Amino acid sequence: MKPDLKENIIATRGLKKSFVDGDKVTEVLKGIDLEIKRGEFVAIMGRSGAGKSTLLYQISLLDHSTSGQIYVDGVQVTGMHEDERVDFRLKELGYVFQDYALLPDLTAKENVALPLIMQGMEIPDAYAVAEQTLARVSLSHRINNLPSKLSGGEQQRVSIARAIAHKPKILFADEPTANLDTESSALILKIFLELNAEGQTIVMVTHEDEYGDATDRVIFLKDGQLSEER
Amino acid sequence: MAAKKKAHVWRVGFFLAYRQVKRASLWTTALIIAVMTLTFLNLVVVNGVLVGLIESSVEATRDRGTGDVVITTLQQKNQVERSQDIQNVLRSLPEVKSFSARYLGNGVLNADYRRLLRQDESANSVGVTIAGIDPLKENAISRMSEYVVEGSYLQPNDPDGILIGSNFLFKYTPIEVSGFQTLKDVEIGKKLKLTVGSSSKEVIVRGFVKSKVDSTDFRVFMIESEVRKMIGRSELNVNEISIKLASGATEQDALRLKQILLNNGFDVGARIQTYVEAQPKFLKDMSDTFGLLGNMIGSIGLAVASITIFIVIFVNAITRRKFIGILKGIGISPKAIEVSYIIQSIFYAVTGSLLGLLVLYGFLVPYIYANPIDFPFSDGYLYAPLSGTMIRVVLLITVTVIAGYIPARMIVKKNTLDAILGR
Numbered sequence: 001m002k003p004d005l006k007e008n009i010i011a012t013r014g015l016k017k018s019f020v021d022g023d024k025v026t027e028v029l030k031g032i033d034l035e036i037k038r039g040e041f042v043a044i045m046g047r048s049g050a051g052k053s054t055l056l057y058q059i060s061l062l063d064h065s066t067s068g069q070i071y072v073d074g075v076q077v078t079g080m081h082e083d084e085r086v087d088f089r090l091k092e093l094g095y096v097f098q099d100y101a102l103l104p105d106l107t108a109k110e111n112v113a114l115p116l117i118m119q120g121m122e123i124p125d126a127y128a129v130a131e132q133t134l135a136r137v138s139l140s141h142r143i144n145n146l147p148s149k150l151s152g153g154e155q156q157r158v159s160i161a162r163a164i165a166h167k168p169k170i171l172f173a174d175e176p177t178a179n180l181d182t183e184s185s186a187l188i189l190k191i192f193l194e195l196n197a198e199g200q201t202i203v204m205v206t207h208e209d210e211y212g213d214a215t216d217r218v219i220f221l222k223d224g225q226l227s228e229e230r
Numbered sequence: 231m232a233a234k235k236k237a238h239v240w241r242v243g244f245f246l247a248y249r250q251v252k253r254a255s256l257w258t259t260a261l262i263i264a265v266m267t268l269t270f271l272n273l274v275v276v277n278g279v280l281v282g283l284i285e286s287s288v289e290a291t292r293d294r295g296t297g298d299v300v301i302t303t304l305q306q307k308n309q310v311e312r313s314q315d316i317q318n319v320l321r322s323l324p325e326v327k328s329f330s331a332r333y334l335g336n337g338v339l340n341a342d343y344r345r346l347l348r349q350d351e352s353a354n355s356v357g358v359t360i361a362g363i364d365p366l367k368e369n370a371i372s373r374m375s376e377y378v379v380e381g382s383y384l385q386p387n388d389p390d391g392i393l394i395g396s397n398f399l400f401k402y403t404p405i406e407v408s409g410f411q412t413l414k415d416v417e418i419g420k421k422l423k424l425t426v427g428s429s430s431k432e433v434i435v436r437g438f439v440k441s442k443v444d445s446t447d448f449r450v451f452m453i454e455s456e457v458r459k460m461i462g463r464s465e466l467n468v469n470e471i472s473i474k475l476a477s478g479a480t481e482q483d484a485l486r487l488k489q490i491l492l493n494n495g496f497d498v499g500a501r502i503q504t505y506v507e508a509q510p511k512f513l514k515d516m517s518d519t520f521g522l523l524g525n526m527i528g529s530i531g532l533a534v535a536s537i538t539i540f541i542v543i544f545v546n547a548i549t550r551r552k553f554i555g556i557l558k559g560i561g562i563s564p565k566a567i568e569v570s571y572i573i574q575s576i577f578y579a580v581t582g583s584l585l586g587l588l589v590l591y592g593f594l595v596p597y598i599y600a601n602p603i604d605f606p607f608s609d610g611y612l613y614a615p616l617s618g619t620m621i622r623v624v625l626l627i628t629v630t631v632i633a634g635y636i637p638a639r640m641i642v643k644k645n646t647l648d649a650i651l652g653r
Contacts, residue, residue: 090561
């Protein structure tokens with residue numbers, strides 16, 4: 001049955017993902033039907049190897065599924081050409097990675113401004129937006145620092161600033177607190193909750209129950225299938 | 231819309247490239263630029279020295295031999311007819327700076343004429359071309375006095391004195407092959423016997439001249455009145471007139487003078503040639519051959535440079551594979567990433583070439599011009615005309631851009647997620 005694409009910003013039908021290694025085929029996602037509503041803050045949880053990151057990569061267009069359909073913001077993205085996917089990611093999606101994934105040659109401000117410049121914004125305007133966004137994650141004093149001069153928590157906040165500066169429809173976060181101490185993790189979660197309160201859809205993979213509990217909904221994965229929701 | 235997107239691609243490409251170069255290791259950047267500079271110099275200098283070797287010979291022949299225009303005898307004649315008329319016309323032309331009329335004859339110069347030779351002994355003698363000159367006029371044309379390597383230049387009132395071209399002396403041309411003889415044990419002040427036909431004269435060696443121009447080094451010089459006597463020339467017709475125009479004269483200027491002489495009808499009794507026309511064909515062929523050789527060697531340098539840039543960009547892109555993946559992940563166009571590597575390649579090539587140009591025209595060309603490389607048959611200088619050099623700059627940049635683009639494209643094409651996760 002086709003999902004309701006008005007209400008759901010993300011929907012999948014029969015989503016499968018397999019990895020092939022020689023003759024061995026490993027099916028990581030085994031036909032997932034998933035729906036995430038606009039403005040929802042969803043956590044994807046499960047044991048290691050359950051397929052939670054793989055699911056995130058499929059619905060965030062970072063990877064190609066083996067079969068099934070994926071709808072993002074009303075668009076079926078499964079058949080999209082790579083260039084279209086890049087463009088779609090630039091305009092509609094934001095990413096926060098576990099290891100921050102900042103560009104080492106760019107300062108905090110430049111890292112945040114880069115996607116805006118790619119969208120066509122003039123560099124001074126992009127810098128102004130980057131500074132505002134960095135201020136929002138309490139990093140006004142670190143805007144000209146290279147990533148190597150920032151702590152892990154600060155780098156992750158720069159990463160969040162880069163992900164939200166262009167006001168994406170969906171923010172994806174792959175274990176954003178995995179490498180951080182408790183204090184920094186709490187700060188990241190606080191930022192996510194504030195963003196969600198403003199209507200930002202967030203899909204976060206985490207293995208920490210307390211962060212899962214703070215979200216609107218938790219989807220549990222087990223052996224490549226949805227096992228329960230909470 | 232497409233043009234706007236293209237502009238964004240270039241802007242982001244420049245944004246990334248500028249910051250990558252700016253924040254790269256200074257030593258790495260300096261090393262790459264040094265490779266590009268040396269490659270550029272290899273491209274220009276090897277070719278320039280090889281061609282310069284011949285060009286300097288051509289230049290020297292013009293400067294010390296033919297002048298800008300040379301008048302010689304026609305094949306079927308043994309003198310330049312209406313020599314006096316020609317010289318009168320030359321004197322009346324303001325563009326003619328100087329000229330030298332030469333009488334030429336063939337003879338034998340004998341260094342062992344005072345003793346009887348044994349039966350198994352060959353004479354220490356050599357067949358020579360004798361040139362009768364006005365020493366002052368000749369010096370104004372060929373600056374021959376500057377090329378006297380031993381002894382002194384001829385004096386106008388010295389009927390017995392001779393200057394011997396270095397190619398007739400074993401001391402300067404130590405070659406002993408059948409058909410080519412040189413004089414041994416000839417010193418300044420020594421008396422030699424000069425024979426022209428049935429006429430003989432005892433002459434005194436005043437000096438040896440070595441100018442690396444055959445028309446000087448393969449001749450023996452005496453004052454003109456003595457040569458006229460020896461070759462039995464009763465008329466004032468000479469065998470050769472070299473004419474020099476004002477300094478900086480071009481081939482066009484030489485052609486204009488030739489046309490004036492043709493208009494006077496002097497070509498009926500003489501052969502009139504510009505310095506380009508008088509240039510021996512083998513020199514032209516050698517120039518082309520050396521140019522080709524230089525280009526071949528330069529091409530190897532170019533290939534080495536392109537491989538170097540390929541490796542540098544490839545290693546750079548491989549080590550940044552994860553970041554290239556992140557760039558694509560956050561929506562940066564693959565084309566913008568490729569452009570950033572192309573711009574970096576252009577930066578290395580342009581900076582290397584600019585430094586190379588500075589070294590070339592700021593140091594090498596003037597230095598080698600002031601201190602020519604001493605080749606046996608010419609004073610080699612660095613022949614590097616700006617037009618040819620700029621073609622090599624463009625070639626180097628083009629090759630570098632291609633060498634930078636290919637590895638960048640290879641890495642950018644990899645799966646985005648695999649790149650991010652380092653798989």
